[in-house]
Amino acid sequence: MFSAFAGVNMPSFQFIHTGDIHLDSPLKGLSGQEGLAAERIRTATRTAFEDLVTYAIDGQVAFMVIAGDLYDGDWRDFQTGLFFVRQMGRLRAANVPAFVLHGNHDAESQITKRLTLPDNVHVFRYRKPQTFKLDDRRVALHGQSFRMQATTDNLAEAYPPPVKGYFNIGVLHTALGGTNGPHENYAPCTLDELVNKGYDYWALAHVHQGGLLHENPHVVFCGNLQGRHIREAGPQSAQLITVQDGALHGIEPLYTDVARWMHVDVPVGGCARFGDVIDQIKCSINEATKTAQGRLLACRIQLSGATDLHGELLASAPQLLAEARAAALGLGEEVAWIERVVNATASATTASIQPDPGVINDLNVLLAQAADDPDLRAEIANDLGDLIRKLPHDAALDIEDRLLEAAISKDFGAVIEQAAAYLSARLTAERR
Structure with missing residues (x-):
């Protein structure tokens, strides 16, 4: 296959693709439960994300992509948002940028709209698609946040063409036509539409069961970071992506789930x-x-x-x-x-x-x-x-x-x- 990077000296790097974190989501079955196990489950979403940030720092990844549903609705307790800011501050100290897209649950959150984030955090706007470029890595990230929870427009349709000579990443919170289980059909689109966009990698979230949907270009649901109830059973992870010479070289799950x-x-x-x-x-x-x-x-x-x-x-x-x-x-x-x-x-x-x-x-x-x-x-x-x-x-x-x-x-x-x-x-x- 023809490479858009022929004759160009491309750096090699790794990045983390995550989403559906649902920080401080209320976990079921804990009412009236006490003890270390119950407390560990209560704080599981925070601990899993904190451990992921630790891995990003220790592994010296180039950047982190959060493809939506960082929060879990209209939280009034600012401690949830302050926890996220603290983790982004850790990334900033390690010179790791983060690219955040707001999904349907984030669109409900007042914290999302009010807290000031560190300057290493880049949030995709919601009015129209936006492109962030990392010129030193020759990476272009394209995405659009949800303005409201029930976003039923095809957002991917308006995503811009790929940037020539760059590794192009599409960031999208979508049910992909509603064919992936009991998820609301938000930001519907088709797999063919994503494949034909010309990007090198699609970082998807919203469907909590992670999976590789297509190779070359790679279309990937990251899965949720921490299972919150019995319908999210089994190992849960983020994805570690390795890029070499301008091409995707490997995908590896990062298991930071606590429970x-x-x-x-x-x-x-x-x-x-x-x-x-x-x-x-x-x-x-x-x-x-x-x-x-x-x-x-x-x-x-x-x-x-x-x-x-x-x-x-x-x-x-x-x-x-x-x-x-x-x-x-x-x-x-x-x-x-x-x-x-x-x-x-x-x-x-x-x-x-x-x-x-x-x-x-x-x-x-x-x-x-x-x-x-x-x-x-x-x-x-x-x-x-x-x-x-x-x-x-x-x-x-x-x-x-x-x-x-x-x-x-x-x-x-x-x-x-x-x-x-x-x-x-x-x-x-x-x-x-």
């Missing part, structure tokens, strides 16, 4: 006693910590399998969560933290509701008939309708819980069935 989210499946089909389930939870947590690569494991436990303990487990949700968190603490204060225990077991018997003498049996019969009662289903639909409509967008996506999933999908027969199993289990447990 690593993970789903931990606990099969309990072979458990005969409640205590066996607790032992299985302990064993599964211990095994999962080995894959966290020395980071704090933040996990959701899911009990699975067909078991005669199904009803007892339904009725023991608070105890199961307490036992799981005790098991995590038993490994050390900063080894593992349990966000939730989800019961996805099924009854090992053929009938979902077992007959039982006396009042419990009468209740079971009534509940079994209730699932087919159109009047009751209509009443439940009416009662739950307002509640479901008020759910935040994130909560509506987070439907691992069977009862919540049934309610959101308006499967009210399943809602009654789940409630029946729970009531039966609680009454049975109280009779023992």
Whole structure:
């Protein structure tokens, strides 16, 4: 392929591409939680970014690109912004410039609009695309910030042509047509449009699952720097880009995440006693910590399998969560933290509701008939309708819980069935 840098002596350098940092984002499941693990998760977004800045300084990178969503909305506490200024001050002392583009969450933030940043920080304007040039590196960076959260215009369309003889980087906060998961389709564009722009590298953010979408030119989502909930499970990173002789030479993930989210499946089909389930939870947590690569494991436990303990487990949700968190603490204060225990077991018997003498049996019969009662289903639909409509967008996506999933999908027969199993289990447990 023809090189625009033929006959030109080009310097070699590295730069960091990051985004979706969401500083001080409120992390779920921490209400009322105390201890070192909970505090570590609370400060995880800050620590991950601070560690990334440390890497930039120690690794002597040429510059850092932040492709949007540095903040997490309209924060009123200036400490969030002051933390960022402090980190940029560290970069300034090391002669490392930073190029910042504001994404949809930044557009909500009052801090973004008010704080004065160090002179090594260059923020892309929002009125039209802007180009910053580093003449000593022969680098040109093109980008446009979001003016408002719901930016649905194709911003990339107006990005300027590449600067000849320079390594051209397009910085863009985009859902890329909305084809990359449950993200609002902000700044929509197509992959072909980016590829044909003539740039050498596209530094994208907004889609939290990082990935290389195209090579030569390279189109890359950096991914979010630190997972904030179970939907951001697995390793999270920034990208370290190496440029040699004016061409991209390599991409390497930089893992600075502090807490690593993970789903931990606990099969309990072979458990005969409640205590066996607790032992299985302990064993599964211990095994999962080995894959966290020395980071704090933040996990959701899911009990699975067909078991005669199904009803007892339904009725023991608070105890199961307490036992799981005790098991995590038993490994050390900063080894593992349990966000939730989800019961996805099924009854090992053929009938979902077992007959039982006396009042419990009468209740079971009534509940079994209730699932087919159109009047009751209509009443439940009416009662739950307002509640479901008020759910935040994130909560509506987070439907691992069977009862919540049934309610959101308006499967009210399943809602009654789940409630029946729970009531039966609680009454049975109280009779023992």
